[in-house]
Amino acid sequence: MRLVDGVLAGDRRALARLATHVENDSDIGRAGLAALYPHSGQAHVIGLTGPPGAGKSSLLNRLIATFRDRNRSVAVVAIDPSSPLSGGATLGDRIRMLERQQDPDVFIRSMASRGRSGGLAPATAGVVHLLDAAGFDLVVVETVGVGQEQIDVSHLVDTLTLVQTPGTGDGVQLLKAGLMEFADIFAVNKADQPGAADLLRGLRSMLHYSMGPDGEWSPAIVRCSAKTGEGIVELADQIEAHLAFLRKSGQREQRRRQIARAEIADQVNAAIRRKLDNQSTGHDQTEHLIEQVAQRHLAPHQAVECLFSLLNLGD
Ligand SMILES: Nc1nc2c(ncn2[C@@H]2O[C@H](COP(=O)(O)OP(=O)(O)OP(=O)(O)O)[C@@H](O)[C@H]2O)c(=O)[nH]1
Ligand SMILES: [Mg+2]
Numbered sequence: 001m002r003l004v005d006g007v008l009a010g011d012r013r014a015l016a017r018l019a020t021h022v023e024n025d026s027d028i029g030r031a032g033l034a035a036l037y038p039h040s041g042q043a044h045v046i047g048l049t050g051p052p053g054a055g056k057s058s059l060l061n062r063l064i065a066t067f068r069d070r071n072r073s074v075a076v077v078a079i080d081p082s083s084p085l086s087g088g089a090t091l092g093d094r095i096r097m098l099e100r101q102q103d104p105d106v107f108i109r110s111m112a113s114r115g116r117s118g119g120l121a122p123a124t125a126g127v128v129h130l131l132d133a134a135g136f137d138l139v140v141v142e143t144v145g146v147g148q149e150q151i152d153v154s155h156l157v158d159t160l161t162l163v164q165t166p167g168t169g170d171g172v173q174l175l176k177a178g179l180m181e182f183a184d185i186f187a188v189n190k191a192d193q194p195g196a197a198d199l200l201r202g203l204r205s206m207l208h209y210s211m212g213p214d215g216e217w218s219p220a221i222v223r224c225s226a227k228t229g230e231g232i233v234e235l236a237d238q239i240e241a242h243l244a245f246l247r248k249s250g251q252r253e254q255r256r257r258q259i260a261r262a263e264i265a266d267q268v269n270a271a272i273r274r275k276l277d278n279q280s281t282g283h284d285q286t287e288h289l290i291e292q293v294a295q296r297h298l299a300p301h302q303a304v305e306c307l308f309s310l311l312n313l314g315d
Contacts, residue, residue, distance in 0.1 A: 003028070004035045008136050012107060013132050019109055022126040033126050040132035041256075043075075044243045047153040050163030051115050055189040056142050058226035059163060059235070064106055066236040067138060073105035075131035077124060078142040079113050081198045107136065113143075122270065125156055125263050154182040155262035158255060159242045161185040161235075164203070166195030180206060184242050185220045187235055192225040217245050285310055 006014025018036075021029030034099075048056050057078070064074050109127060124141065131139045140249050143153050154160045162183035186207075203221050220238040224231025246252040276286055289306055292298040298306070 001032060001036060003029075007032075007036060007130065008039065010104075010135065012104065015107065016109075017132065019127050019130055022130055023111060023123045025123060029123075031124070033129060037129055037135035040129045043132035043136055044159065044239075045128055045157045046131065046138060046140045046239060047157035048140055048145065048163065049143045049145055049153055049160065050187075050189075051165070052144050054165050055226045056144075056163050059187060059189055059224065059232070060140060060142060062226050062232045063140075063236055063239075064228060066232055067299050068103065068105065069217040070236070072137040073135070074138045074140065075107040075134070075136035076109065076140045076142060077127055077131070078108065079124065079144070099178045105136075106139040107134075115185055125266070128156060156259060158246060158252065159184050159239055161187055161239065163187045163189050164199060165190040166193050166199045170265065180219075183219055184217060185222065185235070185238050187231075188221065188223050189226060191230055192228050196223060215249065217242060217249075217251075240268045272311065276307075 003014045003018045007018055018032045022033055023029070048060060050056055051248065060076060067074050069144070077184075098178055109131075111124065111127065128139055128141060140158060141153055145153075160183050164186060166188070186203055189205065190196070200221060200223055207219055207221070220241070221233050222235045222238055224235050226232070242250075246255060286307065289298065289303040293300050293303045
């Protein structure tokens with residue numbers, strides 16, 4: 001396929017066009033992904049997540065510069081919430097980041113989350129594979145979120161970086177959201193503002209209590225400021241150190257299997273939904289089954305069995 005050859009040859013316009021096909025889940029997108037997937041698996045995939053306005057895009061802008069200095073190519077997938085959460089201030093940072101597109105070794109792609117509860121656009125994984133196959137050294141996924149979204153993105157990446165800022169609590173909410181165990185690196189951004197020391201202390205003591213066994217990665221905490229540039233080199237170092245750890249410990253393969261498992265489960269879900277939506281009678285029959293379960297005529301698992309046999313998915 002011409003687009004596939006273009007992507008492999010480093011043609012960025014072909015890459016952008018195929019990414020649109022993947023996003024739309026078109027036949028061309030599916031065929032392209034199937035052809036390119038065997039070429040993926042080389043990139044270091046990084047999640048950059050945190051509350052709205054924490055400075056993710058600003059940090060990323062700085063990180064891109066640092067990684068380019070190290071001669072690494074960088075692709076970004078920025079997931080935009082369907083409804084803007086943090087106002088106009090962010091636009092300037094997004095535009096500054098886009099200016100980097102002049103550099104052929106930087107590629108930035110925005111995707112709408114389309115309101116899916118997971119916060120991730122359904123095609124995010126596909127676009128990540130595409131960018132990986134296109135040969136970028138690093139693929140960064142920026143997502144807004146404070147809870148489940150971050151756990152979702154952790155199923156997609158090698159390294160998860162959680163951005164926190166002073167004055168947004170002491171980290172207890174992270175603990176509540178069960179996020180401590182998912183983050184590999186904590187970036188305490190806006191360290192130029194008051195309260196950074198308290199946040200650092202809070203995070204350190206919490207990590208101390210949630211320390212894993214020996215031989216595990218102990219999450220790094222990096223004090224940084226996208227405004228002044230403090231800590232950016234250390235953040236880049238920690239991101240690289242985490243990959244080195246994954247490789248050395250053999251956990252990279254383990255992560256890849258987790259990612260493959262999560263993606264297949266996601267696709268199974270999506271495929272069943274698609275099948276239900278496509279079947280002219282599917283919808284009515286689903287509604288009927290829901291009613292049967294609500295009325296206690298069928299147990300939920302029996303309804304699923306009926307559904308599967310309706311869809312010819314039975315075992
Ligand atoms: N003082 C200070 N302000 C910062 C810092 N980093 C980012 N900002 C400002 O914080 C605001 C939000 O920054 P963004 O980089 O857009 O944050 P974001 O997390 O990408 O925001 P969303 O993508 O909308 O969730 C902007 O006005 C930035 O200029 C920092 O280290 N210090
Ligand atoms: Mg942003």
